[in-house]
Amino acid sequence: MSKRIDVQNLNVFYGDFLAVKDASMVIEPRSVTAFIGPSGCGKSTFLRTLNRMHEVIPGGRVEGKVLLDNEDLYGPGVDPVAVRRTVGMVFQRPNPFPTMSIGDNVVAGLRLNGVKDKKVLKEKMEQSLRGANLWDEVKDRLDKPGAGLSGGQQQRLCIARAIAVSPDVLLMDEPCSALDPISTLAIEDLMNELKSEYTIVIVTHNMQQAARVADRTAFFNLEATGKPGMLVEMNDTQKMFSNPDQRATEDYISGRFG
Amino acid sequence: MSTATVDQASGSLGKKGQSGGRAAKNTIAKVVMWAAFLIALVPLVWIMWTVISKGGRLLLDVGWWTESQRGVGRREQAGGAAHAIQGTLIQAFVTALIAVPIGVFTAVYLVEYGRGRLAKAVSFMVDILTGIPSIVAALFVYALWVTTFGLDRIPFAVCLALVLLMIPVVVRSTEEMLKLVPNELREASYALGVPKWKTIMKIVLPTAFSGIVTGILLGLARVMGETAPLIILGPYFKSLSTNLFDGLMGTLPTMINEGRDNMAVPATNERVWAAACTLILLVLILNLLGRLVGRFSKVKN
C-alpha cells in the first residue's frame, strides 16, 4: 500500500516564474513528513507536484522527476488522473461537495470512478469514516448535507473522502489551519494512526505540530522575495528541532527569522 | 462619523456650517432618489392597472383557458385564448429545448475549457448576439428559411429566431453561475482522481444547477414576450394547433397584435387586454418560479 517518494532535481514553474528550484528529497513510506517554511516559499506548490495537481493551474509545469516506488509520475504516458487516485490530497480549507450528503461525500470518489455496487459503497463509507474518526459523530445523519458539520468534522470528512479511494500516499496542505485545538488534536491523532498504512506528507506553519506528528521534517526557504523557493534541509524531526545542520533552519525554528 | 464628533467638539470653531451643508446634500440626494423611484413606479402601476381593469375579468372565465377563437367573429363575445396560450408555451418549450443545451455547453466551454483566441472569439460572438435586436434575428431567419431555402413560414422557424435571442441570455447567466462554483470543489474532485469532464458533469453543474435553472427561466420569460419574430415568421391563427412544422400557430403576442386594429370593438378590445394580462401573468409565473428555484442555490457567495 504505502509507497516511497523520491523527488529528483525538481524545478516547478508558474509560466516563466520559477517557484521552487532544484528540490530533491526522499519521503519514506509509513511515515509522516512535514514541510515547514515561511509563507510563499513554495511548500504548497511543491506538495501539489507530488500528485500532479500543480498542472491544473494554467501555466503550471515542472522539470525533473518524481518517482513513486521507482515509477516516474511525470514520465511519458502517465495519466495524471491515475496518479491522483494513488496520491490523495486534503486541502487547507475543508471543501465537502455541497450537493452531496455526508455519506455520498465519503464515497464520491468511488462513485465518480464507476463503483456502483451498493454493498461495497456502504462498507467503504463506514470503513473510511471510522478511519477518519468521524463515524460515531455522523452515523445517525449520513443523509444530511456535509456542509452542516463543524469545520473540524468537515475536515475529517474530507480526509475520509480522500482515504475512501484507497490511495498509497496522502498529502495534506495545512489541514488544521482552520481548526480549533481540539479538532487539531483529533486530526493529529488520526495522522498517527493513518501512517501505518499511508505515506503522509503535511504542510504546516505550526512548529509544535510538526514536532508532534512528523517523523521527518523538510525546511523550505526563500533567498529573497521574488527569488525561487528551495529546500534548505531535510532531517529527522528530532534532529531538526534540536540540532539542525543548517544555520537558516535553526534561525527559522527558534524564531530568529528574517 | 468621526468628523461629526470633531465638529461637535469644536463647534465654536465655526465648522458647523460644513456638516450642515453635508446634511442638506444628504437630504437632497434622498429626495431625488425617492422621486426617481416613484416616477419609475408610475408607468408600472399604470400599465398593470390598465391591463387588469380592462382585461382581467375574462381571465376568471374558464372558457378563456379552454377554448380557442375558432369561428368567433370580432364582435362576438365568445371563445378563449387556449390556442394562443398553448402556442406560446409550445414555442417557448421548443425554443428552450434547443437553446438551453447550446447555451449551457457554450458557457461550460467558456468557463471550464476556454483559453486563448477561440474562447475570446466565442465570448465576443455571444456579446454581439446579446445586442442583436429581435427584429434582426427574425429577418435573419426569414432570409435563411424563406428566401434562401424557399421553405414556408412555419412555427418552427419562429422557434429558431427565438433560439438566437435566448442563447446569449443562457450563456451569460450560466457563465456567472459556473464562476460562482468555488475552484476548491473542482480541485477536490481532481484530487480524488476524477477526470475533468466528469468533475464538470457531476460536481460543477449540479452545484450550479439551481442558478442555471433560474437563468434559463428568466431567459425564457424574456423570449416569451418577443413579438417581432412572431409577426415576421409566425402569423396569427385562430384555432388550436400543435404542429410546429406545418401551418400556423396562434400565440399571445400575435393575438394582441391582431386585435390592435379593432380596439373600437368592445369584444375584441377586451380580448386584447385579456391576452396582454395572460402574457404578463405567464412571464410573472416564470419569474417567480426562477426566483424560487434560486433559493435552493448551493453556492453561497
Ligand SMILES: Nc1ncnc2c1ncn2[C@@H]1O[C@H](COP(=O)(O)OP(=O)(O)OP(=O)(O)O)[C@@H](O)[C@H]1O
Ligand atoms: N496560481 C499561481 N500563479 C502564479 N504564482 C503562484 C500561484 N500560486 C502560488 N504562486 C507563487 O508561488 C510561490 C510559492 O507559493 P506557495 O503557495 O507554494 O507558497 P507556500 O509556501 O505554500 O506559502 P503559504 O505558507 O503562505 O501557504 C509564491 O511566490 C507565490 O506567489
Ligand SMILES: [Mg+2]
Ligand atoms: Mg500554502
